[in-house]
Amino acid sequence: MTMLQVEQLGIRFGGVVALDGVDFSVGEGEIYALIGPNGAGKTTLFNCVSGLYIPTTGKVTLAGSDISSLRPFERARRGMTRTFQNLQIFEHMTVVENVMVGARIHEKGGLLAHMLGLPSVKAQNAATRRHALELLERVGIVARADERAGDQSYGVVKRLEIARALATAPRVLMLDEPVAGCNAAETAEVEAVIREVAGMGVSVVLVEHDMHMVMGLADRVHVLNQGKTLAVGQPDEIRCNEAVIAAYLGATEPADA
Amino acid sequence: MLKVEKLRSSYGRIEVLHDVSLEVDQGKMVALVGANGAGKTTLMRAISGIQPITSGTITLAGASIQGMPPARRVSRGVAQVPEGRQIFAPLSVEDNLALGAWVSPTKIERNRARVYEMFPILREFRKRAAGTLSGGQQQMLAMGRALMSDPRILLLDEPTMGLAPLLARQVMQIICSIREAGTTVLVVEQNVQAVLRAADRGYVIDRGRISMEGSAKDLLADPRVREAYLGV
Amino acid sequence: MTTILQLIVSGLTVGAIYALVAVGFTLIYRASGIFNFAQGEFFMLGGMLAGIGVASYGLPYPVAALLACAITVTFGLALFLFGINQARSASPIQLLILTIGASLLARGLASAILGKDFVRLPQLMPWDVWRVGGVVIQTQALVIILGAFLIVSVMGFFLSRALTGKAIVAIAANTVGAQLMGINRVAVVSLCFALSALIGALGGILATPITLTSYDTGVMLAIKGFTGAMLGGTGKPYGPVLGGLLVGLLEAFGAGFISSVYKDALALVVLLLVFALFPQGIFASRSVERV
Amino acid sequence: MRKHLGPTYVPVLIVAASIVLVSLLPLTNFQVRMATLLFIFSVVVLGKNLLMGYAGQISLGHGAFFGLGGYVVAVGAARYGLSPWLLTAGSLPIAGIVAWIIGRPILKLRGYHLAMATLAFGSIFAMFLTNAVDLTGGPDGLALDMASVRLFGMTSRWSWYWVCGLVLVVVMYLLASVLDSPTGREMRAIHDSETAAGVLGIDVAKAKLHAFVISAIFATLAGCCFVMFDRYITPHSAGILRSIEFVTMTVVGGLGSPIGSIVGAAIFVVLPQFLTVFHEYEQAILGLILIVILVLLPKGIVPSIAARLRPRRA
């Protein structure tokens, strides 16, 4: 079943055409990789799909319903979330609280109940915290749970963003360079998490420059170049695609094996 | 060229570097690798003077520089490509580059042309506010900016982060050619394999302590390194 | 018709004063990201010191003016070096409060030492007003407008052309990055505080013949200047100037046509409307924020 | 070691205990008055702290809400003979609605622009209070009849101490609860990144509005208490200088620290009483003290001291 469908997406900034009629769709539980040279429009595409930018043309459909006119938070409530290339964390909160914010849309109780501090609210707090700690465990940074998020190193924050996004229990998860700043061993951990999540039926859209990871993980790979689709296909097809090699991969195979 | 001895540094009351010592010889390229949160960035910041240190010494070409404000260190030839790029978002690309040569404004024109040659996209976007560039483009800008002052020693904190594979390789080549031209380089990289291939020496930092050091080749062959950082 | 012209003249007279405050604000804001609440006190000190120098100590006007500028600039520098620069880990809002402290200090010292009476200064022009048709123009107002124009032109050039001007923006945009480029933050920001204090002091000296200055002039001026800066936007050097002039004009037209009781409210209502359309002020450069 | 950076109920207990303990001291009327004023202003500052310290939204217009409460009670009681207690109860929803209406457009703004917009709102309201002489008494203010504020024969000098102390404790409890709830986390999240909060499903506009409305209601409540306690109010109490003072109290005490709010209020209520010995230099010294506090304790009094007391670890 198609979970996310993007049609004819286009946006421009002044003179720069950042996206120009991009189409794709992602199935349930599919890992869909977006790659392309720097400035190809990958992050912009995420921004359009998640509702942060208003695209000039195009339509975004989530699980069959058109969400093009919804604001970011409404899209999130329908099951779509993302991480950021330029980190966006809640630095004044602890690591675990960051993840708890992610779980907000599943928490209950109105403003009044929250203000009165009813026992049900407290019980829910405890449950949310437990869940958040589990997610931190999964991305391997549970040891940092009660430290201030703003004090964490780059790589830890990257993984925190993933845990926080998972806390919303998304149907579509968009990850923007999730392993930038991670070494090979750390990358492998993140890879495992992504696989596990996809295994549970979450559609993952992945932007990443680590070809080793992308080729090993993705079900399909979509190559963007200057805002246009350059190629779509299985990892193996893409690896050998002349145009992709010329624009993005470079003549020799990535050295890391 | 650069010598760090028994360096300690903390954030507030939490110490994150414990007695770190490291040495970079003139004209050499030294790689620093370590897990997330090991303290690599902190060490780089301490060398440029952004991060205060509690004890230890830092000497540059034989002269002590610890305690010196960052600006003075720059005029002594230290340049850094910082983590998170730290570009000047509201300024145009060309102004960002110009400020890279703040300590030697006469070099602006010449060095800017050189940077544009390295990263043609920057020339194309020279009038645009740097903040609107894509992540990878900003990374190129940070790299170019650091080269503007013709530094004696270049500190690179994950210089290829966010770069497309083709470009990442180019940047590694650029770094090598800079070293060839006589600039000393200290580089932090998560692509451990690539960086250790290019470097002369390497250090491994683990939770704020140097746990291994040696020639880059030896480290690359070391099973502990291969397991912990190459995921093999 | 004459009424409208007269209101324009009036509005520009007052507006030019607000514009000078707004420009001073913007300079510091650009370099340090803080709004200096003591900006009005620079103005007050300039006017008070020069006025008292002339009236009580019999100093020649230029000497008194020079002294007033020197003392005000010293105060501005001290505010940065011993105040703001010391409070290292403070956020802009915390620094704003620090400048409120400085404003109280300056006001308190001025009232205790310089006294609480308003001070005067002679006009710079030998005659008082010009009558053009039925419109009355205070000659001192022309001096203020001219002064404001000069100051702003020089500053605009400085900020957009000179490398130092760019360094100012760079420091505010990314202090760590700027330090890594070898930009001496303390020196550059000190320069901005000194310049801003100088603009304030000059403004105070120029305006005192019209406004009459007393120890508590600063607060109201700071608020009006702040309004001007916000209305015009701080992005472009001329933004705050036009904003300041606009506030002056709105007040004049409000008083002339609507109600003199609520004329200040008119300027504020217009401000709120402008914000609804241009959240960054009228003359701000518009761009999609990158995430 | 503290497990949370987040909120707890400890400050509520500390404050409640202090209120009871202080009442055991042999205080003069004047000291009781100071304590009561401290409670009243603390209520405003706690609300401001929710808005500024936690949700990260600056407002320079809260004097208006303080004044709204004060004047609804004063005008209603003095001009129309209504019961101040009823008026208090009525003014809270009014304040909530007013805050809701003006908050919706204004809260789209950020940083200094938001500060300016709230300042504009506050100034317009203060202008109205000053100029609507027939209704508000103008700059000279409005007095409240003594008899009208009696409740259950409350006359002793301690009665307002207890009423305002109770209000303070309740407000602190509400604040602590809301902070330790999904709503509170929402507010703290938008402080740091509205973008991230948005893609996590948080309605940023609504979260801001919640913080704004709650803080406005607290300020209004404090204004009501103030006028009943003082039985006199002037536009000074609602002016922009008051608003700026509220912000100053919040920041000086410490953003994001409930105890800090009370300390901040104390600085402005109690300290000036000591500074009177400096006569003409009173104001200058207050300014100097502000500067010194912010230089030495840049994060505000309570958080900065707390950070120093935290144990060192490797």
Next chain:
Amino acid sequence: EIKIGAFTSATGPASFLGEPQRLTLEMLVKQINAAGGVNGQPIKLIFYDDASDASASRNFAVRMVEEDKVAAIVGGSGTGNSMAVIPVVEDANIPFVSFSGGVEIINPVRKWVFKPPHTDLMACEKIFDDMKAQGLSKAALIAGQGGFAKSMAKQCTDLAPKKSITILAQESYGPRDSDMTPQLNRIKAIPGVEAVINADIGQGPAIVTRNFRQLGMTQALYMGHAAATLGYLEAVAKDGEGIRIPAPLLLVADTLEANDPRKSVLVKYRDDFVAATKRQPDAFGGYAHDGLLLLVDAMKRAKSSDPQKVRDALEKTDGFVGTVGRIRMSPTDHLGIDLGSFEMLTIKDGRWARAPGK
């Protein structure tokens, strides 16, 4: 020693009132103590600056009563400041002599509250009488937005019909405004305005006067009594020529008849004040002078500083001469002065002079 509590608005918007009052009080207390004090005891002045905030006045009043245990209180620069402390003195049963203008302070009569100064109403009355004497009946009012200005503007508006004066326009300007041309321009455009009345303290009147002349307006220009200061005189320079102002006699004390009992009081206060502060006194300092000396006079007559006795003596004041003239209090009148204490002055050749009469 006798403790007397005092509070004025020595800073803040009303400091033009409060500062001369503070200076006067300090000077007088020194003089009184140098002369042996009151009933053989020295006076201790407990002074507080309320910074023009009524709530602060209230704080200080409580503090004076509770902490300082004063025998009586004087002060209150603005009407709001005085009003705010009334409940305190009434609770504590301590006499309070106010320095402010508002009639509501002593109307209705309150047992413990007295007030020697002119009311704003009297200034209006004086102006209107003078206008009629000049054959003028149509006026425009321009006022600031402070307590003093608002109150005087309101009193004048209320009084005008009774004096058959028509107010054709009411203009206002904000605190610290620096150009009143728009407002004056509006008045200028209204046909038939024969006189312009400006009510305010501080620099406002000076700016109004200047703009008035610059616009070439020819109507009679009246200032409220608060403008009768040296600062105003200097600031308006030649623009002030011919304005009319109901001022305390203080400014023209020398011109009084030698046998006028007020003359010695006025001349002494003025000379002492100039000697002590190097400044010219004004009406407001005069109110503080009268307030404190009235209280001292009552203490002397009561031969005690006991609040109750002092209060009773205050109420029996008769024949005390202050800067505002002779004061006679009674159980139904805690003001005790009449119009005679205002004099219509003008500026002639850069100096205060009696306005030419009818």
